[in-house]
Amino acid sequence: MATAAIEKARGVGVRIAGLHRAFQEVGAVIDGVDLDIAPGEFVALLGPSGCGKSTLLRLVAGLDRPDAGAITLTSPAHDGGVAFVFQDAHLLPWRNVVDNAALPLELEGVGATERRSRARAVLADLGLGEAGALLPRELSGGMRMRVSLARALVTGPALLLLDEPFAALDELNRQRLDDQLRTLWSRLGLTVLFVTHSVDEATYLADRAIVLSSRPARVVLDRSLDLPAARDVGLRSEPNFARECHTLRDALERGGA
């Protein structure tokens, strides 16, 4: 029913070659990272905290420039753009839910009626159909994060970047949002780059996991997960899930040492 709500966008590929980034205070944060992400892939970026995952994500988004190397988006015919979801919801506190979700369209110059109806449709998709007129401070943490996700999806992006988006939520809310994200991804076919420090969440969500070392970040492991495409809570009790988790944790420990 609401499936048509979010504009169907084909994912974009991301090619990262010889990436370096250093900051004056801490030195090299990313030291020679090469990655090739196919259009429509769901990739989890895993690494110890402070390893440079967020820096990598900001570089891909174009919010920061590399010192060396290049990031190319292999653009599909329909360019849906890049969307970013932060660690916290970061909503405009003076705007209601609909106008927060419609913000990207507003900045791109879409008229009020159209952008609101598109925002309402995405919100309904995320189970926030009734909350449109509420202000952020009237929402729970999980609802705020959902509005933030709606804001990212409203433009029909080809690449969705998420920086530990659900880390601050309780277990139940996090599980629910993980499921919603995975469902939306399989329906929309966009490329997702999901940064997390949770092995469990990375395994549950992604088709491919990339484990980064502690600072400066290098790729320790790049692995396609041997798991079925359809994910639900039952997945966690399967032996393959435990095996994949173990492999990733192992790589994480190697990278941290």
Add this chain to the structure above:
Amino acid sequence: MDAARVARAVSPPLAAFVVLVASWEALARGLHVPEYLLPPPSAIVHAAGTELPSLLSAAFVTARASLYGFGLSAVLGTLAAIVLASSRPMERALYPYTVFLQTVPIIAIAPLLVLWFGAGMRAVTVSAFIVSVFPVIANGLSGIRSADPALRDLFHLYGASRLATLTKLELPSALPSLVTGLRVAAGLAVIGAIVGEFVAGFSESGAGLGILILSSYRQLRTDLLFAAVFFASSLGLLLFGMVNLLGYLLLRRWHPSFAAVSRAE
């Protein structure tokens, strides 16, 4: 509003006021202090009653100059904050001069204001403006700078124009601290107007409270002087209250310092 809570909030300062006024009255009468040194409150009230027309018209003149000066501060101070916030080099180049506005002894440059603007309303307004603009600039600037960096990134990501970032992100973010700056400016504008009147207030357009204070002093009408001072501080309080009300109306829906409802969990 809850009548009992209002009573609880108002009764302590009211009681203190009654005690203070009563002991003042008793001391002034009991010790036979000459009235030109310290008139008892009853004499001040009496003077205020008989001279009410001239007090009111003086208060009106001063209120106009204060309001104009305050309005200039609000508009030009906010504009200055926007300009200063537009770039770091701009801030480094110009901010020291706004501090100069804060430190300039207004009484010393008041004669200059008379030379430039002529005695009367205009010079007094400029004096009120100079004294009250700095807190608007300083608070406006820090308010604009305090906008959420993640949201700045978001605006950047969607290619927002400089103007859109200003009107949809920076100014709303700056509003709470801007209101704080305006609250301070409201009181200062009245002070600036009265000091301005001391030097530049003589004109045919009518005498303000500053002039009334000076003339009562020269005639040793200390009772009238006290009444004029009381009117002047009431004026500052009134302006302050208006800014508070405006801030409440603008911010009550979303800002924690004004919000009544706690968030749902």
